[in-house]
Amino acid sequence: xxxxxxxxxxxxxxxxxxxxxxxxxxxxxxxxxxxxxxxxxxxxxxxxxxxxxxxxxxxxxxxxxxxxxxxxxxxxxxxxxxxxxxxxxxxxxxxxxxxxxxxxxxxxxxxxxxxxxxxxxxxxxxxxxxxxx
Amino acid sequence: xxxxxxxxxxxxxxxxxxxxxxxxxxxxxxxxxxxxxxxxxxxxxxxxxxxxxxxxxxxxxxxxxxxxxxxxxxxxxxxxxxxxxxxxxxxxxxxxxxxxxxxxxxxxxxxxxxxxx
Numbered sequence: 001x002x003x004x005x006x007x008x009x010x011x012x013x014x015x016x017x018x019x020x021x022x023x024x025x026x027x028x029x030x031x032x033x034x035x036x037x038x039x040x041x042x043x044x045x046x047x048x049x050x051x052x053x054x055x056x057x058x059x060x061x062x063x064x065x066x067x068x069x070x071x072x073x074x075x076x077x078x079x080x081x082x083x084x085x086x087x088x089x090x091x092x093x094x095x096x097x098x099x100x101x102x103x104x105x106x107x108x109x110x111x112x113x114x115x116x117x118x119x120x121x122x123x124x125x126x127x128x129x130x131x132x133x
Numbered sequence: 134x135x136x137x138x139x140x141x142x143x144x145x146x147x148x149x150x151x152x153x154x155x156x157x158x159x160x161x162x163x164x165x166x167x168x169x170x171x172x173x174x175x176x177x178x179x180x181x182x183x184x185x186x187x188x189x190x191x192x193x194x195x196x197x198x199x200x201x202x203x204x205x206x207x208x209x210x211x212x213x214x215x216x217x218x219x220x221x222x223x224x225x226x227x228x229x230x231x232x233x234x235x236x237x238x239x240x241x242x243x244x245x246x247x248x249x250x
Contacts, residue, residue, distance in 0.1 A: 067175075080163065126172075
C-alpha cells in the first residue's frame with residue numbers, strides 16, 4: 001500500500017537523481033523552479049538598479065552606462081531564455097489546472113521547449129550586436 | 134497539513150492570475166525595450182519620456198506588483214517543500230509578505246523621480 005510521506009521522511013540518499021533516469025515531467029518541474037528562482041533574484045537586482053535614480057539622474061545614467069557592457073547584455077539574453085521557458089511551461093501548467101492536455105503533458109513540454117527555443121533564437125539575433133559588437 | 138485553509142486557495146488563484154498578467158505586462162515591457170525597432174535608450178530622460186504615457190506607467194507598476202507577488206509566492210512554495218510545522222510555515226508566509234510589501238514600496242518610490250522628471 002502507498003502511504004503519504006512528508007519531505008523530512010524522504011532520505012535524499014534514497015532518491016535516484018541520475019539525469020538519464022529523471023522523467024520529462026520532473027525535468028519540466030526542475031527547470032521551472034530553477035528559472036523561477038533565477039528570476040526572483042533578478043527582480044530584486046532590477047529594483048536595486050532602477051532605484052539608483054533616488055541618488056539623482058546622473059547616478060542612474062552612470063549605472064545604466066555600466067550595464068551596457070556585453071556581459072550584462074548576455075545576462076539579459078539568458079534572462080529572456082529563462083522567462084520564455086518559465087512562461088510557456090506556466091501556460092502548460094495552467095492548462096493542466098483547467099483539465100486540458102494532462103495526458104499530452106510530454107508533448108506539451110516539448111512544444112513549450114520548442115517555442116521557447118524559437119523565441120530565444122529571435123532574441124539572440126536582436127541581442128547579438130550588443131554582445132559581440 | 135493545511136495551515137491556510139480557504140486563504141490558501143486564494144493565494145494559489147492569485148498566483149495563476151498574476152502569471153497570466155505577467156505574460157502580458159512583461160511581454161509589453163520587453164518588447165518596448167528591445168523588440169520595437171531596436172533597443173530603447175536607457176537614460177533617466179528616456180525612461181521619463183516613456184513613463185509620460187499613462188498606459189506604460191500602468192504596465193510598469195503592474196509588473197512590479199505581479200512579479201513580486203508571483204515570485205515570492207513561488208519562493209514560498211520552494212521553502213515550504215523543506216519546511217514542516219505550522220509555526221514555521223506561518224513565519225515564512227509573514228516574512229515573505231513583509232519583504233514583498235517593502236520591495237513594492239521601495240520600487241514604487243524609485244519610479245517617482247522618472248514620473249516627476
